[in-house]
Amino acid sequence: MVATGPRCLSNIVRSQDALHAPYGGVVPELAARAHLQTIVPVIERALDVAGTRWEEIDALAVTRGPGLIGCLLVGVNIAQAIGWARTRPVVGVSHLAGHLYAAQLEDPALRPPALALIVSGGHSDLIRWRADGGIEVIGRTRDDAAGEAFDKGARILGLPFPGGPAIDRLAVAADPRAVAFPRPRAPGFDFSFSGVKTALLYDVRKRGPLSEGTRADLAASYQEAIVDALLTRVESAFNEEPAPTIILGGGVARNRRLREAAQDRLGRLARLVIPAPELCTDNAAMIGAAALVEWDRRGPDPVPFDADPSLGF
Numbered sequence: 372m373v374a375t376g377p378r379c380l381s382n383i384v385r386s387q388d389a390l391h392a393p394y395g396g397v398v399p400e401l402a403a404r405a406h407l408q409t410i411v412p413v414i415e416r417a418l419d420v421a422g423t424r425w426e427e428i429d430a431l432a433v434t435r436g437p438g439l440i441g442c443l444l445v446g447v448n449i450a451q452a453i454g455w456a457r458t459r460p461v462v463g464v465s466h467l468a469g470h471l472y473a474a475q476l477e478d479p480a481l482r483p484p485a486l487a488l489i490v491s492g493g494h495s496d497l498i499r500w501r502a503d504g505g506i507e508v509i510g511r512t513r514d515d516a517a518g519e520a521f522d523k524g525a526r527i528l529g530l531p532f533p534g535g536p537a538i539d540r541l542a543v544a545a546d547p548r549a550v551a552f553p554r555p556r557a558p559g560f561d562f563s564f565s566g567v568k569t570a571l572l573y574d575v576r577k578r579g580p581l582s583e584g585t586r587a588d589l590a591a592s593y594q595e596a597i598v599d600a601l602l603t604r605v606e607s608a609f610n611e612e613p614a615p616t617i618i619l620g621g622g623v624a625r626n627r628r629l630r631e632a633a634q635d636r637l638g639r640l641a642r643l644v645i646p647a648p649e650l651c652t653d654n655a656a657m658i659g660a661a662a663l664v665e666w667d668r669r670g671p672d673p674v675p676f677d678a679d680p681s682l683g684f
């Protein structure tokens with residue numbers, strides 16, 4: 372539940388990590404079914420925690436895409452069904468825009484222009500958020516997304532799903548300089564993580580069974596390579612065209628080393644806004660924040676509208 376400001380009144384997250392963990396990754400059919408089972412109780416709880424009655428709600432916000440079609444369909448259909456039943460307008464927004472506008476929940480005074488890095492399980496996008504509100508993607512991944520690189524690296528290291536948090540935890544007390552993994556270099560501001568992932572795979576194969584200490588050192592070194600690659604790109608983009616604010620968002624922005632290194636390296640270039648960890652991983656509040664922006668820009672969507680699994684910002 373989000374009020375103008377933007378102000379977060381409640382943010383209920385029903386994680387599916389435990390559901391997918393036995394399979395080592397997200398199983399689309401299970402994800403969609405779990406969405407269907409939990410969406411109504413989650414909406415009721417969000418109303419409850421915020422202490423809001425339906426009469427006080429002006430509009431509904433929902434993710435139109437990008438993402439798994441089965442999951443998106445659950446959301447867009449229930450949002451439009453509630454909108455129809457309660458005669459409320461519906462705003463369909465981009466999941467990626469949600470990760471960007473989550474920064475406004477952290478700092479309601481935040482306005483463009485800004486340079487932003489959005490890193491999640493499906494995307495690694497470097498964007499310029501223009502003064503007029505327009506969004507220009509200036510860098511994207513050529514292969515795996517940053518979160519995917521964390522998840523695949525974790526699997527190589529024998530760590531549980533989701534891999535990002537597992538690597539983050541293990542790396543805390545380990546040596547990030549134990550192994551000098553290659554720093555990925557794609558053209559322009561693009562990212563590429565397949566090289567560092569392959570380097571980790573060969574290193575692990577070469578070593579045979581890993582001791583706990585070595586596993587942790589490899590996790591820390593691998594994490595360091597990804598973090599360094601991400602921040603190097605942000606620095607280059609900033610040097611090409613400075614901005615008063617730099618934003619980090621998306622599930623990978625929870626990463627402790629990324630947050631710390633970003634403070635060191637980017638915090639002295641511009642004002643750095645990294646949303647609180649719970650606003651970085653997928654959540655409903657960021658979709659509410661995005662809907663407020665879209666509402667001001669273009670108003671509600673004409674219904675009926677469809678999910679769009681390959682929607683951009």
Ligand code: KG4
Binds near residue numbers: 491518522624
């Ligand atoms: O934005 P998000 O919650 O979902 C997508 O839109 O994909 O991002 C999920 C991704 C996963 O790949 C997960 O491993 C990664 O974010 N992640 C992390 C951390 N927490 C979540 N990666 C590194 N360190 C973390 N602490």
Ligand code: ZN
Binds near residue numbers: 466491653
């Ligand atoms: Zn996400």
